[in-house]
Amino acid sequence: MSESTRLEITAAEHAGRRARLAQRLQDEGLDAICVFGPVRVAYLTGFHFAATERPVGVVLSDTGEVTTLLPALEETHFAQQCPDLPAPLTYPEYPGGGTGRHPLSVLADHLRARFPAARRIAADHDGYENRWGYRGPALSALLGQPVHPGLELIDDLRMVKSAAEIELIREACRWGDHAHRVMQNSIAPGANELLVSHGASLQATRDMLAALGERYVPKSREGLPANAMFISGANTAHPHGLHQSVGVMAGDVLVTGAYGTVGGYESELERTMHVGDPTPEFERYFAAMLGAQNAGLAALRPGRTCAQVEADVRAFIEDQLGMTALVRHHTGHAFGLEGHEHPFLDLDDHTPVEPGMIFSIEPGLYVPGLAGFRHSDTVLVTETGSELLSVYPRELADLIIPA
Known part of the structure; x- marks a missing residue:
C-alpha cells in the first residue's frame, strides 16, 4: 500500500x-x-x-x-x-x-x-x-x-484548508452522515439516548473500518472514528444539554449530532427531529430555523467578513421571524483538527472569508420549556460561494421518527 x-x-x-x-x-x-x-x-x-x-x-x-x-x-x-x-x-x-x-x-x-x-x-x-x-x-x-x-x-x-485537508474532511462527512443514518434508523419510542447513541456510533465505526480498511489511520487513543448522539424533549432547549437516562416518547423533539474523524480531521452534522406527527407549533419553529440556516448558507462567500455573515443571519431572524429573543449563540465556527477553530461567524469577528475555509452553519432557536431547533452542516467556502460537504437531508419530512 x-x-x-x-x-x-x-x-x-x-x-x-x-x-x-x-x-x-x-x-x-x-x-x-x-x-x-x-x-x-x-x-x-x-x-x-x-x-x-x-x-x-x-x-x-x-x-x-x-x-x-x-x-x-x-x-x-x-x-x-x-x-x-x-x-x-x-x-x-x-x-x-x-x-x-x-x-x-x-x-x-x-x-x-x-x-x-x-x-x-x-x-x-x-x-x-x-x-x-x-x-x-x-x-x-x-x-x-x-x-x-x-x-x-x-x-x-490553519484557517484555509489545503486540498488534502478538504478531502479528509469530505471523507469524514461521509461517515458522519452514515453514523447519523444508523442512529436515526435505531430511534423508536422507549429508546434510551445513551444506548442508541453509543450503539449507532459503534456500528457506524464497524462499517467505516470495513470500507476503508488499512487506508484508515487512527490519530487518537480515544473516541471512535464515527460518532452520533442525540438529546430529547425540553432538554434540547439547552444548546449543550447533557444526556438524560430516559426513554424517547412520542411528541419529543430530538436534537442530534454526528461526525466522522479521518486523518485527525473532523466533520459536523446536527439535525432537529420529531418523534411522531409534529404539531403546528413545532412546524413553525422548524421552518424558522431552516430559514435562518438557509440565510447563513447564502451569506457565506468570499469577499465578505465573518461578521457580515452573522449580521445577515441576525437580520433574517429579527426582520423576517421576529425571534431574536430565541437566539443563544452565533451562527457558526471554523473547524478541522479541532471541533471549534478560529475564525467564528460572530458579529465581533471581522476575519475575511476566503476560499478553502470550512465552517459550520448552525443558527439555533431555543424555546424555553419546549425545545431547541438547530441544524448544523459542514460547509466549504468556494471561489464563488459555498458547498455543503455534509449532505444529510434537512427537510422535516425526512426527519420524523415513526411513533
Missing part, C-alpha cells in the same frame, strides 16, 4: 507548513517559536499523541530548523510517526523523575544554547498548558526575557 492511499496528511505537507511558518517568523523579525498546543504540534509535525501532564513542544527557527521536546516514553512513538524529523530532545519524566530538573528547564537550556543571541522568541503559550495536574514555570521566566505571543502565527495558517 503506497503512502498516497493512506487517509492522512503527508510528511511533505507538514514540511510545507513548517516552511510557511518559518517565513512568517522572518517577516515578523522573530528568531524562533515554541509550540506547546498538542493540535498545533500535530499540525506542524504529524506527531499525534495523548496529551498528559508531560510537556511536549516543538521549537521552529526562522530558518526552518525543528527541535521536538518529548518525555522519553514518547521517543519511539515519535520516531514511528515522524521518521523525517531529527531525533527529539528528551527528558526522563515529569516533574523530574529524580533528576531535580523540571522538563521545561531542559527546553530553556536548549533555547539558550541554540539561540544565544536571540532577541525575540515567540510561543503559542508562555509555557506548557496546564492539564492533568501539570504545574510549571513560565517559559519567559526561565529565559529571563519576554516571550512574544505567537498563537496567531500558526492558527492563521
